[in-house]
Amino acid sequence: xxxxxxYAVLVxxxxxxxxxxxxxxxxxxxxxxxxxxxxxxALEFLMDPVKLFYYFRSLANQYKHLFKLKLGPKMVLIVxxxxxxxxxxxxxxxxxxxxxxRFIKPWLQxxxxxxDGPKWQHRRKILTPTxxxxxxxxxxxxxxxxxxxxxxxxxxxxxxxxTNVSSYIIDFTLNSICETAMGTxxxxxxxxxxxxxxxxxxxxxxxxxxxxxxxxxxxxxxxSLTSAGxxxxxxxxxxxxxxxxxxxxxxxxxxxxxxxxxxxxxxDDITPGKKKLAMLDLLLQAEKEGIIDxxxxxxxxxxxxxxxxxxTGTALQFAFMLLANNPESQEKVAAECYEIFGDSDREATMNxxxxxxxxxxxxxxxxxxxxxxxxxxxxxxxxxxxxQYEVPAGxxxxxxxxDLQRRNDQFVExxxxxxxxxxxxxxxxxxAYLPFSAGPRNCIGQKFAMxxxxxxxxxxxxxxxxxPVTRPADVVFVTDFILRPRDPIxxxxxxxxx
Ligand code: HEM
Ligand SMILES: *[C@@H]1O[C@H](CO)[C@@H](O)[C@H](O)[C@H]1NC(C)=O
Ligand SMILES: *[C@@H]1O[C@H](CO)[C@@H](O)[C@H](O)[C@H]1NC(C)=O
Ligand SMILES: *[C@@H]1O[C@H](CO)[C@@H](O)[C@H](O)[C@H]1NC(C)=O
Numbered sequence: 213x214x215x216x217x218x219y220a221v222l223v224x225x226x227x228x229x230x231x232x233x234x235x236x237x238x239x240x241x242x243x244x245x246x247x248x249x250x251x252x253x254a255l256e257f258l259m260d261p262v263k264l265f266y267y268f269r270s271l272a273n274q275y276k277h278l279f280k281l282k283l284g285p286k287m288v289l290i291v292x293x294x295x296x297x298x299x300x301x302x303x304x305x306x307x308x309x310x311x312x313x314r315f316i317k318p319w320l321q322x323x324x325x326x327x328d329g330p331k332w333q334h335r336r337k338i339l340t341p342t343x344x345x346x347x348x349x350x351x352x353x354x355x356x357x358x359x360x361x362x363x364x365x366x367x368x369x370x371x372x373x374x375t376n377v378s379s380y381i382i383d384f385t386l387n388s389i390c391e392t393a394m395g396t397x398x399x400x401x402x403x404x405x406x407x408x409x410x411x412x413x414x415x416x417x418x419x420x421x422x423x424x425x426x427x428x429x430x431x432x433x434x435x436s437l438t439s440a441g442x443x444x445x446x447x448x449x450x451x452x453x454x455x456x457x458x459x460x461x462x463x464x465x466x467x468x469x470x471x472x473x474x475x476x477x478x479x480d481d482i483t484p485g486k487k488k489l490a491m492l493d494l495l496l497q498a499e500k501e502g503i504i505d506x507x508x509x510x511x512x513x514x515x516x517x518x519x520x521x522x523x524t525g526t527a528l529q530f531a532f533m534l535l536a537n538n539p540e541s542q543e544k545v546a547a548e549c550y551e552i553f554g555d556s557d558r559e560a561t562m563n564x565x566x567x568x569x570x571x572x573x574x575x576x577x578x579x580x581x582x583x584x585x586x587x588x589x590x591x592x593x594x595x596x597x598x599x600q601y602e603v604p605a606g607x608x609x610x611x612x613x614x615d616l617q618r619r620n621d622q623f624v625e626x627x628x629x630x631x632x633x634x635x636x637x638x639x640x641x642x643x644a645y646l647p648f649s650a651g652p653r654n655c656i657g658q659k660f661a662m663x664x665x666x667x668x669x670x671x672x673x674x675x676x677x678x679x680p681v682t683r684p685a686d687v688v689f690v691t692d693f694i695l696r697p698r699d700p701i702x703x704x705x706x707x708x709x710x
Contacts, residue, residue, distance in 0.1 A: 219434065238602030239287060244280035245271065257283075257425045261418070261690040262698055264425070268691075272615040277599055284427045286311065289592075289603060292612040294622065294641035296598040300590055300609055301643070301651045310589025310608040315420050316693070319448055322508070323515030324656065336656070338498055339512065342393065342491040343656055348663060349562050350490075351392040355664050356559045358388050359671035366676065366705055374681040374702040377532050381668075382410050382525045388664055389520035393491040394513065396461045409454045412447045413522060417692040419444045455513050462492050491516060516657075522694050523584040524661050529701045530582035531575060531669060533687075534629050536678035536703045541631055545571050546708065549674050557674070565666045571673075573631035575665050579647040581629060581684075586614040586695040588649055613646055614695065629684070679704035 245256065257264060268290075271279060277293040288310075291297055308328035320326050324335050341347070362384045369375040386406055390396050398406045422440050423429050435441040495512060498504045504512075535542040548570045553560075592607045603609075618626045622640040624633065638645070648655035655661070672678075681702035688698040 215437075219428075238604055239280065239289075239607065242278065242280040242289065242601050242603070243275055244282075259425075261421050261692070262688060264421075264691040265689045268612065269615065272612055278601075286427065286430075287607055289598075289607050289609045290612060291598065291609060292615040293599075293619070294616065294644040297611050297616060297646070298641075298643040299596055299598060300592065300611065301649070303594070303596055308591045308593065310591050310610065312420075312424055312589055312608075312610075315423050318444065319416060319451060320515045320518065321511040323511035325515050325519060332653075335504075335508075335512065336652075338494070338503065339491065339656065342494055343660055345659070347490070348659060351660070352562050352565075352663070352667075353559075354391050355388055355667040356671075358384055358391070359667045360559070361387075362668055363671050363675050366672065369705045370676070370707055372704070374704055376700040377529055377703050378525070378700055381528045381532070382521065384668060385521040385525040385528070385664065386410065386517075388524075389517060390458065392660075393516055393520060394458050394462060395465070395490045395492055396458050405454050405457065408450060409517075412450045412454075413518060416444065416447050416451070417694065417696070419447070420693060421691050451514065452510075455510055455517065458517070459492070459509060459513055463496065466493065466496060519655075520657055520660070523657075524664050526584040526694055526696070527575070527579050527582070527661070528665060528668060529697075531578040531665065532672075532678060532703050533680075533682055533684065533701050534578050534581070535574065535669075535673070536680040537684060538629050541570075541574055541629070542673065542678060545574060545669070545673050546677075549670050553674065560667060560670060565663060565670075568666050568670055569635075570631065571666055571670060572662070573634040575662065575669070576634045576647075577629055577631040580617045580623075580645060581627075582695055583613045583617060583647045584695050585647070585649070585693075587612050611646075613649075616643075617645055617647070619644060673708075675708060677706045677708045679706060 257267075259267065271290070272292050275290075278289060278291045278296060281288045281290060291300065309326060313326050317326055322331055324332065324339060327335060362380060365380055365383075366375070383406075386409070387398055390398050390406075419440050423435060429435045429438055429440070436445075492509075492513065495504060495509045499506065499509060535545065545568075548568060552564050552567050587610050589608060589610045592603060592605055592609050594605045596603045617623075620626050622644040624630070624639070633639070643650065648658040648661075681704050682699075687701070690696050690698045
């Protein structure tokens with residue numbers, strides 16, 4: 213118990229110091245919910261993760277442009293208007309992420325998502341070629357094959373009153389990232405580990421939210437003493453073993469020199485004569501050249517496995533729900549596919565994907581309404597003027613993508629699914645629509661994500677008609693690092709042609 217007391221005294225002095233030493237007039241002027249003495253807003257967030265999600269929406273509604281929160285000594289600025297989002301994203305030179313990302317650090321470490329400064333630049337440079345158009349073209353057939361498998365698996369659901377889509381979709385996205393970027397197939401024995409991997413990612417999310425809500429667990433040594441901290445360690449061990457499994461399999465394969473994933477590009481106009489490698493092979497190659505070490509490889513594999521399956525999985529679930537609930541849009545997608553493929557069930561090529569204009573609008577609209585990454589953070593590293601306020605350097609700033617993309621001064625009928633809005637010139641500010649973020653730290657996998665979503669959605673719509681079960685109005689969200697519905701999303705599958 214002694215450490216609790218010592219800690220309490222320590223915390224109190226930090227709070228007092230923060231109160232008197234760190235006071236900044238510019239920041240004080242920014243509106244925000246009034247806190248209580250010393251702990252400020254820190255205790256307001258001790259609600260269940262569902263309430264917390266809606267609490268943030270109500271704050272965004274109350275403060276139209278930006279507001280501040282004080283979690284004890286921690287000052288956080290919350291922004292959800294396009295002008296200030298532009299200032300922050302294009303104005304921060306070091307592009308380092310906000311304090312919440314520190315809690316993901318035990319997992320993703322110095323991977324691309326979390327690192328900053330020279331380390332980030334170096335990694336981004338190594339990894340950018342993996343998502344070059346020429347590489348993506350090679351992934352096309354893998355994604356096509358996995359989409360076909362997804363369609364086959366859904367066959368057993370035809371005639372059922374409702375289908376929990378998430379299990380099918382997450383299998384599809386996890387297999388897809390493993391077989392493309394990692395060049396490793398999840399065989400039956402690993403696919404069980406794969407299932408536990410998905411559950412672990414989920415569990416980790418809840419633990420991260422739990423910790424963010426409790427300011428006193430912010431110091432790592434305190435967190436490691438809590439039961440949540442111990443649970444997190446268990447989960448991380450499991451995630452680690454899955455990652456090592458993926459890497460070791462690829463290493464073995466490469467050493468055997470059989471079936472290497474070296475992608476030879478004759479028409480490569482960027483680095484002529486150089487062989488192009490899938491991501492993990494490229495990393496293993498870089499390791500041989502001494503540019504990256506084994507730890508670095510692990511970090512990137514963790515980062516891409518997570519970012520590469522959970523985001524697209526979430527987007528696809530909502531897209532399924534939206535198409536089921538908007539039969540006119542769904543029929544337009546079906547008609548577009550019919551125009552491309554006719555009665556044939558031939559596979560979709562890169563060229564075909566390019567013709568799926570209307571489907572693309574539907575996907576863009578789905579991730580406007582339901583951005584899988586619902587908020588991001590940045591650390592402001594120089595003084596900025598946001599609206600009429602002077603914001604000092606050093607402040608952590610959260611950007612609420614969810615609220616930004618539903619602003620009624622930017623979008624006509626912002627709560628409605630209207631894919632047609634993407635068929636015409638945007639009426640909104642360029643920084644009002646940011647599902648993949650923007651600037652130097654935007655999503656490196658966005659083209660891959662689009663491709664994967666087009667493949668799977670077109671394959672499913674070609675075979676099935678989706679009927680609504682879960683309605684958009686029924687969806688209840690929980691706060692997490694990825695936009696998550698509390699309950700499964702259900703859709704009904706029927707054959708399109710009988
Ligand atoms: C619909 C799908 C996706 C969405 C909505 C999405 C969204 C985002 C967003 C908003 C960021 C910025 C995060 C931040 O600033 O903290 C980001 C970064 C990132 N994304 Fe995605 N993403 C998607 C799919 C993917 C896929 C498929 C991959 C991998 C193949 C991927 C890999 C990454 C990586 C590595 C970063 C960090 C980039 C950097 O900081 O340099 N994402 N993504
Ligand atoms: C931030 O950027 C400046 C100039 O680009 C650089 O001198 C400084 O070292 C950077 N700081 C960090 C922490 O990366
Ligand atoms: C729906 O599927 C997900 C993913 O497999 C699973 O975790 C969840 O328990 C399922 N929910 C129900 C009610 O079946
Ligand atoms: C590598 O080669 C060895 C011996 O030829 C074989 O036993 C092993 O299964 C191979 N591994 C892979 C992943 O192909």
